[in-house]
Amino acid sequence: MTGAIVVEGVRKRYGDRHALDGLDLLVGRGTVHAVLGPNGAGKTTLVRVLSTLLRPDAGRVEVAGHDVVREARRVRSRIGLLGQHAALDEELGGRQNLEMFGRLHHLGARGARVRADELLERFGLADTGRKAVRAYSGGMRRRLDLAASLITEPEVLFLDEPTTGLDPRGRAEVWAAVRSLVGSGTTVLLTTQYLEEADQLADRISVVDRGRVIADGTADELKSRTGGDRIDVVLRDAGLLGAAVALLPFAGDGVSVEADRRLLSAPVTDRMAALAAVVRVLEEAGIEAEDIALRRPTLDEVFLHLTGGEARAHLAGDERRAEEAV
Amino acid sequence: MSTTYDTVHAGDRGTRWPGEPGGPRELRAGTRLFSDCWTMTRREFARWARQPVQAVVGLVFPVMLLLMFGYLVGGGRGVEGDYVDYLVPGMLALTMTFGLEGTMLAVTQDLGKGVIDRFRSLPMANGAVLMGRSAADMFQSAVGLAVLTGVGYALGWRADSTPGAFLGAMGLLLLLRFAMLWIGIHLAMVAGKPELVQAVQILVWPVGFLSNVFAAPDSMPGWLGTAVEWNPMSQTATAVRDLLGGPGGEPGHVAAAVLWPLALLAVFFPLAVRRFARLSR
Numbered sequence: 049m050t051g052a053i054v055v056e057g058v059r060k061r062y063g064d065r066h067a068l069d070g071l072d073l074l075v076g077r078g079t080v081h082a083v084l085g086p087n088g089a090g091k092t093t094l095v096r097v098l099s100t101l102l103r104p105d106a107g108r109v110e111v112a113g114h115d116v117v118r119e120a121r122r123v124r125s126r127i128g129l130l131g132q133h134a135a136l137d138e139e140l141g142g143r144q145n146l147e148m149f150g151r152l153h154h155l156g157a158r159g160a161r162v163r164a165d166e167l168l169e170r171f172g173l174a175d176t177g178r179k180a181v182r183a184y185s186g187g188m189r190r191r192l193d194l195a196a197s198l199i200t201e202p203e204v205l206f207l208d209e210p211t212t213g214l215d216p217r218g219r220a221e222v223w224a225a226v227r228s229l230v231g232s233g234t235t236v237l238l239t240t241q242y243l244e245e246a247d248q249l250a251d252r253i254s255v256v257d258r259g260r261v262i263a264d265g266t267a268d269e270l271k272s273r274t275g276g277d278r279i280d281v282v283l284r285d286a287g288l289l290g291a292a293v294a295l296l297p298f299a300g301d302g303v304s305v306e307a308d309r310r311l312l313s314a315p316v317t318d319r320m321a322a323l324a325a326v327v328r329v330l331e332e333a334g335i336e337a338e339d340i341a342l343r344r345p346t347l348d349e350v351f352l353h354l355t356g357g358e359a360r361a362h363l364a365g366d367e368r369r370a371e372e373a374v
Numbered sequence: 375m376s377t378t379y380d381t382v383h384a385g386d387r388g389t390r391w392p393g394e395p396g397g398p399r400e401l402r403a404g405t406r407l408f409s410d411c412w413t414m415t416r417r418e419f420a421r422w423a424r425q426p427v428q429a430v431v432g433l434v435f436p437v438m439l440l441l442m443f444g445y446l447v448g449g450g451r452g453v454e455g456d457y458v459d460y461l462v463p464g465m466l467a468l469t470m471t472f473g474l475e476g477t478m479l480a481v482t483q484d485l486g487k488g489v490i491d492r493f494r495s496l497p498m499a500n501g502a503v504l505m506g507r508s509a510a511d512m513f514q515s516a517v518g519l520a521v522l523t524g525v526g527y528a529l530g531w532r533a534d535s536t537p538g539a540f541l542g543a544m545g546l547l548l549l550l551r552f553a554m555l556w557i558g559i560h561l562a563m564v565a566g567k568p569e570l571v572q573a574v575q576i577l578v579w580p581v582g583f584l585s586n587v588f589a590a591p592d593s594m595p596g597w598l599g600t601a602v603e604w605n606p607m608s609q610t611a612t613a614v615r616d617l618l619g620g621p622g623g624e625p626g627h628v629a630a631a632v633l634w635p636l637a638l639l640a641v642f643f644p645l646a647v648r649r650f651a652r653l654s655r
Contacts, residue, residue, distance in 0.1 A: 099495045103654050125398060125497035135488035139421045148420075151413040152496045154399045154406070180424060196492070200398055 051110075052077040052204050052235035053098060058107030060093050060259075067093040068104070069259035075252075080226070080236040082250035084243065084351070090259040091239035092132065095208045098237065099129045112203040112235075125153070128197030128205040132212060134189045135196075136181045142192050143168060143177035149196050167195040171225065187218035194225055205229065207238040211245060223249060243346065255354055263354050270350045278349075279316050281326060282339040286310040295329050310338070315345075398497070407499035414506020415513070418480075422514075432476065433518055436469040437525045443588055444529065452593025455621030462526035463543070463618055464587030467611040469518055470551035472578055477511050477558030479571050485562065494653065504650060508555055515551045519544060534619030543617040546631045550610045553635035556642040563649035586611055590622060606634035 053075035060068040067090045075081040083091050096102040098111055100120040109116045112126040136145050143164050150160025168174045171191040181189060190210070197205060207226065211219040226249055229236060240246050246253045247267045255263040255270070263270055283289060286307050293303060293312055302315040316322035319342050330337050401409060422429040443450075443465075444458045453460045484490045493503050533540055561574060584601060586608040591599040602608055613631035616623030 101491055101494055101654060121497050124495055127495065129492065129495040131488050131491060133488050135492035137417065137421070137489060138487070139424050140417070141424075144420055148413060148417055149492070149496065152410060152493065152498050154401055154409065154497070156399065 050077070051075050052079075052112060053081070053237060054108070054110040055094075055098070056108040058094075058097060058104045058109055060090075060097060060102065060104050066259050068097065068107075070107070071256070071260055073254055073261060075235060075237055077235055078231075078233055079251045080230060080238070080249055082246035082253045083237065083239045083256050084241075084246045084253050085239075085256035086241060089256045091256060092208055093259075094256070095129070095131075095206050095237070095239060098204075099127055099206050100124055101129075125200065126203040128199070128202035130194055130197045130205070130207045130210055132208050134181075134193040136189065136193060138182040139180055141178045141180055142173050142184070145181060145192065146196060146199065150199050153199050155199070163199060167198060171195045185218075186214055187221050190214060190218060190222055191225065194222065198229075201232065202234060204235045204237065207236065209239055209241065211240070211242070219245075243351065255351060257354070263350070271345050273350065273353075277316050277319055278313055278343055278345055279322055279326060280311060280313045280339070280341045280343065281330075281337055283310045283312070284336040284338050288335050291333065292330065292335050295333055295335075297325050297329065316342070403499070407502060407505070410499045410502030411506045411509055414502055415509045417506070418510030418514070432514075433521050436465055436472075436518065436522050439468070440465045440522065440525060440529075447588075450589035450593075452590030453621065454590075458526070458529050458531050459620040460615070460622045461588070462523070462529075462531045463614040463620060463622075464585070464611045465526075466519060466522055466547050466614060467550060467607045468582050468585070468587045469522060470515060470547050470610070471554055471582060471607050473511065473515050473518075473551050474554040474558040474561075475571070475575050475578060476514070477507065477555050478562045478565075478574055479568075480511075481507065481559050481562035482566060482568060482571050485566055486568070490653070504559060504646070507559065508552070511555050512548065512552065515548060519547060531620075535617055539617040539619075542628075543614040546610050546613055546617070546628070549632065549635045550606065553606075553638040553642070556639060556646050560642045560646040560649060563646060581605070582607070586622065606631075606638065609634050 051074045053073060055071060055073035057070050057072060058068050059066065059070055069090075071090065071094065073081075073083075073094075083094060085091050093102065097104050097109055098116065100116050100123050103117055111123045114122040114126070116123050137148070140148070146164035146167055147160045150163045151157065153160075155163055164177075165174075168177045171194065173188065173192060173195070176184070176188065181192065184192065194207075194210075197207075210222050210226070214222065223245075226236060226238070236249075238245075238249065250267070252264070252266055253270060254261045263273070265273070281292065283292060289305050289307060289310065289312055293305060296303075296314065304313045305311070306313075323340065323342055326340060327337075440461060444461050449457045450460065481490075484493075490503060533543075535543070561570070565571070565574075584598075585605040586602055591602040591608070593599075594602060609627055609630040612622065612624055613627040614623075615621065616625055616627060
């Protein structure tokens, strides 16, 4: 198989908890692949196995064409790893950190120095390269961390929740940096709890729950799997939601009602016909609508659909749905 | 977006992939180990250069203890002869033992920050992380010995020995430090939390005092004196006193001062190495 990452039936157990429970994954070269899941789904364990930090109990794992257990060193010279927390020497300066990691990649003293300068320049850290990392802001630290994982312009880059704990600006910086890798030939695997992040950055998404991939595809494919488009209707009077649901011509499976937001949401097949029907029915019944919007389902809904609604607490779906509803 | 980055194309990468000309070199195993150890050791030097105050405080602390006990306290029970002559070799042994804290703290921090994980994800030589740590800590301890001996000399302490015996004494002290180093690495790998480093930093004191560093065991109640004599630090201190010709030295302790640290190493070196290997479990 020719994928940059090939995972077959990988298992990893801690005591009686199966962190990875027969997980399969195939990531094509040069693509950005998101592994999406709630806390405890096994995302970090997967990244640790892929980056040779953890030995799997069973299964086959190949990264950049090499087995992560038997050919760990070959894998290590071809990957970059960005963990959840900045793995830097806080007492040293930014340049010193990059030079150290460059030497450990065996670039040689001069090579490591040249490379450190290139990376500092590229990530906008040239002016602060001498400062101790301790004095860096969260975003700067993350960029330096990312630079450290790109020392050799790796074939495969792992980003474990790269924007967790960053402010919106820091997040935008990391996103920009990840996008700049697209087209460089580097394969990126990133884990995230943010559906928006997966949607924004990734070519393909694997939804992971309890150590298994429960769905796999492009963002559009995953969205269409929950039944296509939806229509959201916000009423002036929440008391009329029940009446409105009864009147709507397409009412059936998949209609959801949120009384506190005076919102009803239903899947539709023919967008324009549904819109016209809703407007007409509500007008005839004298029910006042505040807002009517057609939209694609969000990844939150995809996730809820796939996991049977259990993961709701992890996902701030409501806010984001409000943002995305046009 | 506040920051933009140029898209990098395969053609204008600044570095090359392994195997490409000008890219990372495939080093032979021995060269790789040496090179990586040296990088890890350099890292510690760079840290000291970054934090000169802390480095100096680390060196001054035993000197302070020496001055305090030598002049403020001014004597130990059951010590015959000049107290400073008795105290200097003991302080050397104590400093080597207390080095355990520094090792443990450094390893704990690296583990906690994920730095060790990053090292483990690099194509480094397997042993380099711990060996680099050892080399740096041993170097620091050697400097510590030099400073403390120098201060002792300034205070009028004189070694009454041949150069060979002097070097032998220093060797015994560094051997004790080496054993403490691996105990420190092991404790850091087991505990892994800064709170436990604090506990160890407190606990080394009673262990330090339960020795013949400050007072002669003859002056203590029988059971205490026995415990004190069994303390590996006491063995080293007695052997060093003997080799340097000061009060409190007894012949025949050199063997114990070699065997004790070796025994500790035989236990803690494999334990620490196994713990490190088990990080991948």
